[in-house]
Amino acid sequence: MNSRQQIILQLVTDRGRMSVVELAKLTGVSEVTIRQDLNLLEKQNFLRRAHGYALGLESDDVGxxxxxxxxxxxxxxxxxxxxxxxxxxxxxxxxxxxxxxxxxxxxxxxxxxxxxxxxxxxxxxxxxxxxxxxxxxxxxxxxxxxxxxxxxxxxxxxxxxxxxxxxxxxxxxxxxxxxxxxxxxxxxxxxxxxxxxxxxxxxxxxxxxxxxxxxxxxxxxxxxxxxxxxxxxxxxxxxxxxxxxxxx
The missing domain is CATH 3.40.50.1360 (Rossmann fold)
Structure with a gap:
């Protein structure tokens, strides 16, 4: 996970729900790049995707x-x-x-x-x-x-x-x-x-x-x-x- 993806994950974890548009503006990259990042993070079970949005997981992991x-x-x-x-x-x-x-x-x-x-x-x-x-x-x-x-x-x-x-x-x-x-x-x-x-x-x-x-x-x-x-x-x-x- 690169530094941009770490920032994305932290934003989604903190806020619970973030749009692709918001994430692109906050990180200074294109929406295409954000979608690629979200696909990777979802594949690794760090978050889940909805249409146009990233959603945080309700985790049982205490840490x-x-x-x-x-x-x-x-x-x-x-x-x-x-x-x-x-x-x-x-x-x-x-x-x-x-x-x-x-x-x-x-x-x-x-x-x-x-x-x-x-x-x-x-x-x-x-x-x-x-x-x-x-x-x-x-x-x-x-x-x-x-x-x-x-x-x-x-x-x-x-x-x-x-x-x-x-x-x-x-x-x-x-x-x-x-x-x-x-x-x-x-x-x-x-x-x-x-x-x-x-x-x-x-x-x-x-x-x-x-x-x-x-x-x-x-x-x-x-x-x-x-x-x-x-x-x-x-x-x-x-x-x-x-x-x-x-x-x-």
Missing amino acids: TRMMDNYPLKQRLAEYAASLVADGETVFIENGSCNALLARTLAEQKKITLVTVSCYIAHLLKDTPCEVILPGGIYQKKSESMVGPLTRQFLQQIHFTRAFIGIDGWQPASGFTGRDMMRAEVVNSVLENGAQGIVLTDSSKFNQLHPYPLGPDSALTRVITDNGLSQALRQQLTARYARLDIVSA
């Missing part, structure tokens, strides 16, 4: 998603980390914001971290943080442990807080996820009785996915950024005990 809007996600992670005290046992689920939270906590606090994310566990391998990773079925795309053995293991561990990643939220559905087995693990964790905290950037709101996460009563805090509309803020404030807005 890829962590680089998307990284400064904002790091600020969200630092705010969430400030809520945790030394000596706590904390559950952190999969997701890019949660991966940054885990790394921030491991660098700043003396805690025990429980996670189903093999990516997060590997991220912390050179830190003094104690990491508990349950057994179960290894879901390769998300690098996450799922299934009945994972749920059974998590029911035997007590933690004070559970930081949850989500894929969508709408007023009628509440929080939802894209993957059934990961949603089952999240719901098992929320039955544990720990404080359930949603940590996500605002892009996930007004999206709907098949698998419900909850119930609402188990989720006492939502941490997100100020990209939320005022209407969404009012809906979330009415529904959950606390809404924390972090400046972008």
Whole structure:
């Protein structure tokens, strides 16, 4: 991948959708050249094509998603980390914001971290943080442990807080996820009785996915950024005990 194609990929990843005309203007090459670049990037599974447009992939790869809007996600992670005290046992689920939270906590606090994310566990391998990773079925795309053995293991561990990643939220559905087995693990964790905290950037709101996460009563805090509309803020404030807005 040459430097121009890297720029194209970053633009499409950041914005989700870019036209051939826009990409040609921004990179200073012809539309023919852009189409050739997009064909190559699509063939390598970095993006997908639509008529006249390039669309970003909705990736399960945590490392890829962590680089998307990284400064904002790091600020969200630092705010969430400030809520945790030394000596706590904390559950952190999969997701890019949660991966940054885990790394921030491991660098700043003396805690025990429980996670189903093999990516997060590997991220912390050179830190003094104690990491508990349950057994179960290894879901390769998300690098996450799922299934009945994972749920059974998590029911035997007590933690004070559970930081949850989500894929969508709408007023009628509440929080939802894209993957059934990961949603089952999240719901098992929320039955544990720990404080359930949603940590996500605002892009996930007004999206709907098949698998419900909850119930609402188990989720006492939502941490997100100020990209939320005022209407969404009012809906979330009415529904959950606390809404924390972090400046972008």
